[in-house]
Amino acid sequence: xxxxxxxxxxxxxxxxxxxxxxxxxxxxxxxxxxxxxxxxxxxxxxxxxxxxxxxxxxxxxxxxxxxxxxxxxxxxxxxxxxxxxxxxxxxxxxxxxxxxxxxxxxxxxxxxxxxxxxxxxxxxxxxxxxxxxxxxxxxxxxxxxxxxxxxxxxxxxxxxxxxxxxxxxxxxxxxxxxx
Numbered sequence: 001x002x003x004x005x006x007x008x009x010x011x012x013x014x015x016x017x018x019x020x021x022x023x024x025x026x027x028x029x030x031x032x033x034x035x036x037x038x039x040x041x042x043x044x045x046x047x048x049x050x051x052x053x054x055x056x057x058x059x060x061x062x063x064x065x066x067x068x069x070x071x072x073x074x075x076x077x078x079x080x081x082x083x084x085x086x087x088x089x090x091x092x093x094x095x096x097x098x099x100x101x102x103x104x105x106x107x108x109x110x111x112x113x114x115x116x117x118x119x120x121x122x123x124x125x126x127x128x129x130x131x132x133x134x135x136x137x138x139x140x141x142x143x144x145x146x147x148x149x150x151x152x153x154x155x156x157x158x159x160x161x162x163x164x165x166x167x168x169x170x171x172x173x174x175x176x177x178x179x
Contacts, residue, residue, distance in 0.1 A: 019153065022155055025144065026150060030141065033137045037134055044087060049123075050123045064097055064100070067097075087167045088169075091168045124169075127169055137162075
């Protein structure tokens with residue numbers, strides 16, 4: 001009789017440890033998701049700052065500078081619901097600006113042109129990698145939240161189901177030619 005209670009107690013402890021481990025894993029995934037989101041936001045803000053610097057650099061013609069500055073402003077001030085669309089517009093505008101004929105040569109003629117081009121390259125690349133890392137974290141977190149144990153025991157608590165961040169973040173052709 002005592003051995004049955006002992007076995008039952010050990011099984012109960014093992015189940016409790018497993019549930020605790022799953023809850024801890026889900027918590028760590030949410031922390032990873034928040035960190036990835038913060039990194040993505042920082043990369044997007046940095047890209048917008050470099051785009052604004054490019055728009056103010058007087059390398060571009062006034063109309064192009066105005067279009068780039070407007071797209072940058074929209075991306076920086078967009079609310080959560082419009083953010084993906086605004087960031088995609090900024091990506092397309094940046095590609096259109098950088099894929100102009102002789103863009104790299106005109107930028108190289110300015111005193112800080114090479115530095116600005118390097119900053120822009122870094123900012124665009126960081127957005128690409130940050131978005132991929134964030135979307136990877138979203139996928140893993142969603143998968144963990146969909147498991148039956150997490151759903152039945154509500155291990156995720158009241159956290160929102162994470163959503164992917166989908167934007168057009170293709171690199172401008174000027175960067176492909178640079179490599």
